[in-house]
Amino acid sequence: MATITQEKIGPLHEKLSVKLEKTDYLPGFEKSLKEYSKKANIPGFRPGKVPAGLIKKMYGPSLFMDEVLRSIDKEILNYLDTNKVNIFAQPLPLENDMAKLDANNPADYDFHFEIGLKPDFKMLDLAKLDITGYNIDITDEMIKEEVERLQNRYGNMTDKDTVEDDDNVVNVTFTETGADGNEVEGGIKKDNSLLVKYFAPAVRTALNGKKAGDSINITLGEAFEEKELEFIAQDLGLNKDEAATKEKTFKLEITKVGLLEKKELNEEFFNQLYPAGDVKTEEDFKAKIKDEIYNYWASQSRNQIHDQLFHKLVDDTKIDFPEAFLKNWLITQNNQPQEGENQQAAKTPEQIEAEMPSFLNQLKWTLITEKIVADNAIQVGPDEIRDFAKQQLFQYMGGAMGMTDDQPWVNDYVERMMKDRKYVEDAYNRLQSQKVFEWAETKVKPKATSIKAEDFAKMVSEHQHHHH
Structure with a gap:
């Protein structure tokens, strides 16, 4: 009968010694040999008639090792479960005990493993955390800008020969250039459509009188002011907060000039945007826009509270870790052979050492989340994952008119996603994280x-830049 003893190596770092007797694994090994001999297909022998000695010689060592490993796993899992030992990852072999296995001379064996224990810790009192709730001022100017944006978006376009004023629209191609003005090989090339008034005054002057086929050279930081630069940089796949972004130069080739006729603020336009018919007047329209702007910024403010909560909990919760074990585990994972497209170069011990603080922070958040989930019985059910899949589909389709969640093709899509294990795991984790923050919100x-x-936008941008 197998026996297991446990002894301390270091903080939250323990050694398991497993004594395996012959009787623990030998019956299983002999059964495996018999089963293999029945199905083995070896030239010169009929199926099921291969001599036992030949089977043992050819396959004995691997079957023997498999059975010993199965027996060890079974005993360790039973021990951990019976003694309520809560561990990180899986036990790691301390020695190359497998080298002493001999299928021809079964014996009692001793195996040694190291384990890292999950720590107990005390949750912070969320009500005492220093958290700021930001109330974003909704100004008349913000409402005016959004009304104009919608008027422009749904307005009518007429072709023009040349750029004449700030309300003209130019279809342009951004082509990245070097300091010499020549196109950068493999550089950015992107089409866009912009109102002339989005450009800085000097560029507007340079565009005046230009027609399709003409081009000008620009530097991003000089061609656009801060607000427009953010939009342009994002469209070009750049980070507006990086100094190099503002210094990038482009050739701007005009492909088309047009004049945008804004949509009139009338009931026809209101019904186009809000088919429910609850917007009748310009005052109703502006009130609706104000609500939407408020809801957007309230959502952003809420996300900021979540971000503060995350950093407070990770930075201020005291949790001890079995760092020596975890480092050994990371090294073991790093040395695992990798195949296929995801194959990456093995990390050096120095890289693993450098990544430990970040790894421990991620682990700390995992433990905090697990504790909140367990202590508050937070659950995510299959129906919630199905609803999540539907919402993602509707967002992807852009809220297409006439789409309802009871249409057969929608349900077929959802059921197909429910069979995708990775998708279900990702959705589960996102929903669980959302519920954890929702619970935490009620306590702060x-x-x-x-x-x-x-x-507010500048503060969030600086914070994100600091943490990346």
Whole structure:
């Protein structure tokens, strides 16, 4: 009968010694040999008639090792479960015990493993955390800009020969150039459509009188002011907060000139945007826009509270880790052979050492999340994952008119996604994380602070830049 003993190596770092007797694995090994001899297909012998000695000689060592490993796994899992030992990852062999296995001379064996214990820790009192709740000021100017944006988006376009004023629209191709003005090989090339007034004054002057086929050279930081630069940089796949972005130069080739006729603010336009018919007047329209802007910034503010919660919990919760074990585990994982497209170069011990703080922070958040989920019985059911898949589909389809969640093809899509294990796991984790933050929101007491939208956006951008 197998026996297991446990002894301390270091902080939360233990050694398991497994004594395996012959009787623990030999019956299983002999059964495996018999089963293999029945199905083995070896030239010169009829199926099921291969001599036992030949089977043992050819396949004995691997079958023997498999059975010993199965027996060890079974004993360790039973021990951990019976003794309520909560561990990280899987036990790691301390020695090359497998080298002593001999299928021809079965014996009692001793095996040694190291384990890392999950720590107990105390959750912070969320009500005492210093959290700020930002109330973004919704100004008349913000409402005016959104109304104009919608008027432009749904407006009518007429062709023009040349650029005449700021309300002209130019279809342009951005082509990245070097300091010499020549196109950069493999550089950025992107089409866009812009109102002339989106450009800085000097560029507007340079565009005046230009026609399709003409081009000008620009530097991003000089051609666009801060607000427009953010939009342009994102469209070009650049980070507006990086100094190099503003220094990038492009040739701007005009492919078409047009004049945008804004949509009139009338009931026909309101019904186009809001088919429910609850917007009748310009005042109703602006009130609706104000609500949408408010909801958007309230959502952004809520995300900021979540971000503060995450950093407070990770930075201030005291949790000890079996660092020596975890480092050994990372090294073991790093040395595992990799195949296929995801194959990556093995990391050096120095790289693993450098990544430990980040790894421990991720692990800390995992433990905090697990504790919140367990202590508050937070669950995610299959129906919630199905609803999540539907919402993702509707967002992807852009909220297409006439789409309902009871259409057969929608349900077929959802059921297909429910059979995708990776998708279900990702959806489950996202929904669980969302519920954890929703629970935490009910416990914190944010200090309300008013802030301008541009200041809030700048603060969030600087924070993201700092943490990446």
